[in-house]
Structure formats: C-alpha cells, structure tokens
Amino acid sequence: MKLLIKKASELIDMSKHKGKHPRMGATDVCPFVPVANISMEETVKYARKLAKRVGEELEIPIYCYEEASFEKERKNLAYCRSGEYEKLSEKLADIKMKPDFGSSKYNEKVEKSGATAIGARNFLVAYNINLNTTSTRRANAVAFDLREAGRIKRENDSILGKIIRDENGKALRTQGILKKTKAIGWFIEEYGITQISINLTDIKVTPVHIAFDAACKKAQERGIRVTGSELVGLIPLKAMMDAGKYFLQKQKRSLGISESEIIKIAVKSLGLDELKEFKPEEKIIEYILDKDKKNPLISMNLEEFVNETASESAAPGGGSISAYIGSLGVALGTMVANLASHKRGWDDKWEFYSKWAENGQFYKNELLKMVDEDTNAFNKIMDAFSLPKNTDEEKNVRNNEIQKATKYAIEIPFKVMKLSYEAMEMIKVMAEMGNPNSVSDAGVGALAMRSAVMGAFLNVKINSSDLNDKDFANKILKEGKIIEEKTINLEKEILEIVNSKI
Numbered sequence: 001m002k003l004l005i006k007k008a009s010e011l012i013d014m015s016k017h018k019g020k021h022p023r024m025g026a027t028d029v030c031p032f033v034p035v036a037n038i039s040m041e042e043t044v045k046y047a048r049k050l051a052k053r054v055g056e057e058l059e060i061p062i063y064c065y066e067e068a069s070f071e072k073e074r075k076n077l078a079y080c081r082s083g084e085y086e087k088l089s090e091k092l093a094d095i096k097m098k099p100d101f102g103s104s105k106y107n108e109k110v111e112k113s114g115a116t117a118i119g120a121r122n123f124l125v126a127y128n129i130n131l132n133t134t135s136t137r138r139a140n141a142v143a144f145d146l147r148e149a150g151r152i153k154r155e156n157d158s159i160l161g162k163i164i165r166d167e168n169g170k171a172l173r174t175q176g177i178l179k180k181t182k183a184i185g186w187f188i189e190e191y192g193i194t195q196i197s198i199n200l201t202d203i204k205v206t207p208v209h210i211a212f213d214a215a216c217k218k219a220q221e222r223g224i225r226v227t228g229s230e231l232v233g234l235i236p237l238k239a240m241m242d243a244g245k246y247f248l249q250k251q252k253r254s255l256g257i258s259e260s261e262i263i264k265i266a267v268k269s270l271g272l273d274e275l276k277e278f279k280p281e282e283k284i285i286e287y288i289l290d291k292d293k294k295n296p297l298i299s300m301n302l303e304e305f306v307n308e309t310a311s312e313s314a315a316p317g318g319g320s321i322s323a324y325i326g327s328l329g330v331a332l333g334t335m336v337a338n339l340a341s342h343k344r345g346w347d348d349k350w351e352f353y354s355k356w357a358e359n360g361q362f363y364k365n366e367l368l369k370m371v372d373e374d375t376n377a378f379n380k381i382m383d384a385f386s387l388p389k390n391t392d393e394e395k396n397v398r399n400n401e402i403q404k405a406t407k408y409a410i411e412i413p414f415k416v417m418k419l420s421y422e423a424m425e426m427i428k429v430m431a432e433m434g435n436p437n438s439v440s441d442a443g444v445g446a447l448a449m450r451s452a453v454m455g456a457f458l459n460v461k462i463n464s465s466d467l468n469d470k471d472f473a474n475k476i477l478k479e480g481k482i483i484e485e486k487t488i489n490l491e492k493e494i495l496e497i498v499n500s501k502i
Contacts, residue, residue, distance in 0.1 A: 001030065002054050009060060009113035014085050020186045021197070022078070024085045025060070025114030029077065032068070032120045035285065043120040044068045051118040055101025059109060061092060062101040065119035070100055078149075078182070080117045088115055123285075125203055125239065126232035128195040129215045130274060132225045139185025139194035145218040146196065146211070147183035150176040178214055180205040191275055195230070208235070209243035212270050228271025231278075237286040240266045252350050254341040256334055256357020259365075297372045319374035319413045322455030326420040327367035329448025332441045333427035334360030336434040343435050353434075356426050363423035367452075370416050374459070377412045380405035406467050413459035414476055420452040421487050428490065431497040443498035450491040457484050 005027040012026035032047040034040055047068040055062040063080040064070055073079050083091050089106040091097040092115075098104050099115065131139055144151040153172040154161035164172045176183075180202035187194050196215060200206055216226045244262035245255050247269035255262070263280050272278040281287045297305060297316055305324075309316055334357050340346060341353035384401035388394045424446060431442040457480050464473040 001050055002057065005030065005054055005060065005116060006058055009058065013112050014114035015111050017085070022081055022084055022184075023114075024081050024083075024088060025116045026112075027060075027116045028081075028114075029065075029117045029119075031066070031124070032118075033123055034120075035123070036289070040067055040120060040122075047118055047120040051101050054116065054118070055099065055103075058113075059103045060113050061088075061099035061103055061110060061115035063115065063117045064100045065117045066121035068118065068120040074100075077117055077119070085114045091115075122202055123236055125200040125208060125235055127198045127200055127208055127211065128230040128232060129198065129212065129226055130191075130228045130230065130271070131194045131196065131219060132227050133194055134187060134192070136185050136187045136194055138222060138224060139187075139196055141185070141222060142215060142218050142224065143183035143185045143196045143198075145176055146178050146198070146214055147176040147181050148179050149182070150174045177218075178206045178211055181211065193227075203236070203239050207242055207246075208239055208270065209246045209266075212243075226271075228274025230275055231272060231283055234283060234285040234288065237284050240280070240284060243270060252347065254338045254350065254354040254357045256338055256341075256354055256359070256361050258361070295372045297375060298368050315375040315378045316371070317375070317378060317459075318455055319378070319409075319416065319459040320371045322413065322420075322452045322459065323367050323370035323374055323416045325448050325455065326416060326423070326452030327364050327371070329420070329445040329452060330360050330363045330367065330423040330426070332445035332448070333423070333430050334364060336430040336438045336442050336445075337426070339438050340430070340433075340435040356429060360423070360426050363419055363426070366419050367416065367423075370412060370419070374409075374412050374416070377405070377409040381409055403468055406463055407469065407472065409463045410460055410467065410473070410476055413456040413463075414480060416456040417453050417460070417480060417483050417487075420449045420456065421483050421490070424449045424487065424490050424494070428494050428497070431494050431501075436501055439498050439501045443495055446491045446494040446498075450487055453484055453487040457481075 008026040014026055017023075017026075030050070032043045032050075034043045044067050048064060051062045051064050051068070054060055063074060065074055065077045065080045067075075069075045082097075088110070092099070092104050092106050092110070102115075103110055131142070133139065150173050153164040153174050155164060166172055180200065182199040182201065184197050185194055186197055198211055200208065200211060212226070212229060219226050240263050241259065244264075244266035247265055248255050248257075248262070260280075263284075267273055267278050267280075281291070297308070297320060300308065305316075309321065337353045337357035337360060341350045341357065346353075381402065384398065384405045387398040387401060389398050427442050427445045427449065431439060431446070434442060460476060460480050464477055467473045
C-alpha cells in the first residue's frame with residue numbers, strides 16, 4: 001500500500017489537478033475495512049502502522065480518520081479534508097490541523113503530493129443515483145434533502161437569505177432525512193446527466209434500497225425523476241439480498257426464491273443496469289472472495305452430473321447423491337409454497353407462504369453444499385490412506401489422519417439426514433395447505449426426502465464400521481436410526497394427505 005501511495009505521488013501533480021469530487025491529495029483517502037476474520041481493533045492497528053510509515057518514509061501529511069483517529073473531530077473524513085487541496089497550505093500552518101504523521105510544512109514535495117487520509121472504518125458503499133436533469137444545483141438540492149448534514153439554515157429558507165447562526169457564530173443546519181449518509185450533486189459529462197453521489201457510511205443504518213426510495217421521493221417533490229443508479233466499487237451480498245427482498249415485499253411477492261433471482265430483482269428495482277451492465281460476480285464482495293473456491297459437482301449441468309456419477313470414478317457416490325435428492329425434494333416443496341403465494345384469491349396469505357418458501361430455500365441451499373462436501377469427505381479418506389507408512393511415526397500419523405477423515409465422512413451424511421428430515425416439515429404443511437393443484441409435487445418431495453435420509457444413513461453405517469471411536473459411532477448410529485424411523489412415519493403421513501386430495 002505504501003508503494004501505491006508513493007507511485008500516486010509521483011504520477012499525479014496536485015498543483016495541476018482539478019476535479020468535482022472533494023480531494024486533498026494524489027492519494028486522497030486510504031481506508032482499511034474489516035471484511036472477514038479480523039476485528040476493528042486489529043484493523044485500526046494496521047491503519048495507524050501504515051499512516052506512520054507513509055508519513056515518515058514519504059513525508060506526506062497524514063490524517064488518521066474514523067476508527068483510527070486520535071482526535072474526536074478527526075473521525076469525520078470531511079473534517080480532515082476541510083479546505084481540500086486548495087487550502088492545504090493554510091491548514092498545515094494551523095496548529096489545530098497539524099497532521100498525525102508526516103510533514104507539516106507546505107514545501108515543494110507536499111505541494112505536488114497533497115495530503116492523505118488513512119483510516120479504519122466499516123464497509124462504505126459508494127452509490128450514485130441518476131436523475132433526469134442536467135442541473136447540478138437541483139441535484140444538490142436533492143442531495144441536501146438526503147444527507148445527514150443537510151443544509152445551512154437561511155432566513156426565509158431562501159438560498160439568498162442570510163445565514164442563521166447560534167450564539168457562538170456557528171452556522172445552524174437543517175438535517176437531512178438519512179443518517180450515516182453523505183451526498184453531493186454533480187454533472188457527469190460521460191452520460192450527460194446529473195447524479196447524487198452518495199457515501200453510505202453504515203448500511204446497517206441506511207441501506208441502499210432505503211436511500212434509493214428516499215431519493216425517488218425527494219426528487220419527485222422537486223419535479224425530478226430518478227432514472228436508475230450506479231454502484232462505485234463493491235457491495236456486500238447481504239445489502240443486495242436485503243434490497244431484493246425489500247422490493248419483493250413491496251410487490252407482495254414471495255421472498256423464498258433463489259439468491260440469483262433476488263439479486264436480479266434488486267438490480268432491476270434499483271436500476272443498477274441503466275448506465276452499463278451490472279455483473280454480480282464483479283460487484284458483490286463475497287462472490288469475488290469465493291471465486292477461487294471449487295464446487296465442481298453442483299457447477300455441472302444435469303447431464304454432466306449424471307455422467308460423472310456413472311463413470312468409473314468412485315465419487316460422487318451415494319452420499320452426494322442422497323444430498324442432491326434431498327435438495328430436489330425440498331425444492332419441490334418450495335415450489336408449492338411459491339405457487340400458493342401467487343394463487344389468485346390467496347393474496348392475504350402471501351406472507352405465510354413466503355416464509356415457508358424461505359424456509360425451503362434455506363434447506364435447499366444447505367443440502368446443495370453437502371453434495372460437494374460429501375465427495376470432499378471421501379477424498380479426505382483417500383488422501384489419508386495415501387500418506388507414507390515407512391516408520392512407526394509415519395504409521396501413527398497416517399492412522400490418525402484416516403480416523404479423523406473417517407469421522408468427518410460420518411458427520412457429513414449424518415448432517416444430510418438431519419437437514420432432510422427437518423425440511424419435511426415444510427413439505428407436510430404444503431401438502432396440507434398448499435395449492436391443491438400441486439399436491440402431487442409435495443408427495444414427490446416427501447418421497448425424495450425419505451430416500452435422502454435413508455441413503456445418507458447407509459453412508460453413515462458403512463463409514464462407522466471403520467471408526468475406532470465406537471462410542472461416537474454407536475451414538476451416531478442410534479440417533480440416525482431414530483431419524484430414519486421418524487422420516488418413514490412422516491413420509492407415510494404426507495402421502496396419506498396427498499392421496500386423500502388426488
């Protein structure tokens with residue numbers, strides 16, 4: 001990161017730079033964001049460490065902001081950036097605005113590089129909302145309605161009115177309607193439109209979809225229409241899922257649909273594809289982090305999966321097939337719930353069926369994960385058996401790894417059993433209360449779930465015979481037998497309901 005900041009200071013001469021967005025340096029801001037497997041406290045340490053190093057080694061004025069700030073006022077990036085580059089020489093001369101690290105002298109080097117803010121913060125979503133106007137002033141008016149800082153109070157609420165100040169001479173402000181939100185209006189020559197450029201600094205407080213709807217309302221009040229929006233950088237998966245579900249709820253549609261369909265609803269509802277194609281795999285942070293993870297089986301099409309199963313390869317075997325059968329069974333039950341939520345005359349029941357469809361989606365997704373995981377468990381056993389066994393130490397290591405892998409190969413199909421049995425509750429409810437025209441689908445779903453449980457139990461049994469920990473094996477076998485018996489009885493109940501309605 002230090003090298004990136006160094007290169008920017010070499011290539012960008014701030015004394016010759018002009019722009020619309022607030023900035024104070026060649027590298028204006030460098031945020032550290034805890035995405036996964038790290039705390040904010042740890043993130044702050046890294047941010048301050050970089051700030052110190054850049055300040056000392058590159059002699060660039062550094063301000064630490066947000067969670068990494070040393071002073072309360074400097075938590076706010078706008079405070080650190082006040083005056084922007086054009087007022088940097090005055091700021092450095094002010095003792096109160098002395099940088100946390102680096103040069104406090106406005107010399108030739110600083111004149112070229114400007115200053116940099118380095119901080120630690122939660123995930124920020126940079127989000128632009130498109131307007132059907134070319135007026136930056138009108139875009140700013142909507143931005144001021146929205147942003148938390150709002151606008152300066154003036155007499156008669158007129159732009160030409162005198163600024164209203166408190167007893168200390170500080171200008172009073174009328175707050176905007178969105179918390180944890182910064183916004184300005186600007187004109188984008190590339191597209192020939194104005195946008196409201198928004199930083200959502202805490203999407204738990206103000207999510208993307210709430211900001212979008214608020215912008216639509218405030219724009220309409222000013223005779224302007226929102227035509228779409230644009231994400232700058234990445235966005236968490238949950239933010240997209242929350243947006244999709246929000247708009248589905250407004251439409252009184254089932255939320256129990258696939259992740260990809262929910263994201264598609266979010267993209268279309270927010271107009272994220274108005275200016276250019278929106279590619280979830282390039283914009284959603286979890287998808288980028290997971291892109292190197294391999295799920296070879298569930299990534300196959302139906303024919304490829306069947307052919308791979310029929311090949312001379314030992315995997316996928318019965319455990320993976322049981323998990324896939326279970327995912328198909330619960331998918332059928334979910335389909336019945338979704339059909340019921342859209343049935344004419346049942347509009348007052350859509351939320352009931354939507355909740356059951358969401359329940360079904362959860363079990364479907366979990367069972368799909370088990371398709372590859374069962375094959376992975378089998379491969380772990382094969383890998384353990386391939387370990388060297390030339391010495392007593394190597395034999396002990398090999399045996400321990402075999403036992404560890406065998407235990408895991410028991411736990412995975414046992415989990416398939418539990419998931420498949422639990423998912424049958426939804427199928428029974430759908431057989432009883434779902435769309436009667438689809439009751440046979442609920443019946444087929446029950447048959448599939450029974451097969452998934454019994455098939456997975458066969459894998460539990462065969463792997464348990466090779467486990468030295470007999471107490472663990474016997475406990476799992478006893479619990480598995482109970483699940484199998486409950487499943488058979490529940491399947492019988494569901495089929496009786498189904499046959500009574502056919």
